[in-house]
Amino acid sequence: MFAPVKRTGNYEGDAESFLEAASSYLEEERDVYHEFAELANISALIYSFLPDLNWAGFYLFDGQKLVVGPFQGEPACVEIRLGRGVCGTAAERRETLIVPDVSKFPSHIACSGKSRSEIVVPILKKDGTLYGVIDLDSPLLNRFSEYEKDLLESLAELISR
Numbered sequence: 093m094f095a096p097v098k099r100t101g102n103y104e105g106d107a108e109s110f111l112e113a114a115s116s117y118l119e120e121e122r123d124v125y126h127e128f129a130e131l132a133n134i135s136a137l138i139y140s141f142l143p144d145l146n147w148a149g150f151y152l153f154d155g156q157k158l159v160v161g162p163f164q165g166e167p168a169c170v171e172i173r174l175g176r177g178v179c180g181t182a183a184e185r186r187e188t189l190i191v192p193d194v195s196k197f198p199s200h201i202a203c204s205g206k207s208r209s210e211i212v213v214p215i216l217k218k219d220g221t222l223y224g225v226i227d228l229d230s231p232l233l234n235r236f237s238e239y240e241k242d243l244l245e246s247l248a249e250l251i252s253r
């Protein structure tokens with residue numbers, strides 16, 4: 093069952109609670125409806141856990157392009173080609189991208205004028221193929237650090253299990 097995240101005021105110390113809560117959502121994956129329900133809950137978990145976000149969610153790979161999945165925040169572009177934007181670039185390279193200032197990322201796709209910085213973490217399936225990406229946007233410049241990289245890479249591992 094759902095393990096609520098403990099808020100201590102020092103959110104960095106709560107990474108373990110966050111990952112515990114996330115894995116409690118992922119226990120009973122059964123079909124595509126439940127998979128989407130789980131990702132919806134996890135996007136809400138991220139959005140309530142990490143301060144200073146204006147978008148948190150998933151883009152899922154359909155075999156050719158990324159398609160927006162469950163998220164929190166303003167409506168977003170539906171499709172992103174591999175190699176395009178921060179999401180498509182991280183997906184194509186299969187590596188985490190931290191963009192401290194999105195205005196300096198040449199192919200950044202501005203879904204919201206509020207976004208100033210962004211982190212995108214690829215999710216790979218057990219066989220190494222691309223499942224999708226976790227995408228977080230912030231209205232603050234330089235919002236994301238190694239802390240979010242480690243946290244979200246651990247989350248991506250949990251999701252791909």
Ligand code: SME
Pocket residue numbers: 147168169172176177178179180199200201202203204207210227229
């Ligand atoms: N900024 C992203 C597009 C998705 S939105 O941030 C929700 C990008 O450049 O890939």
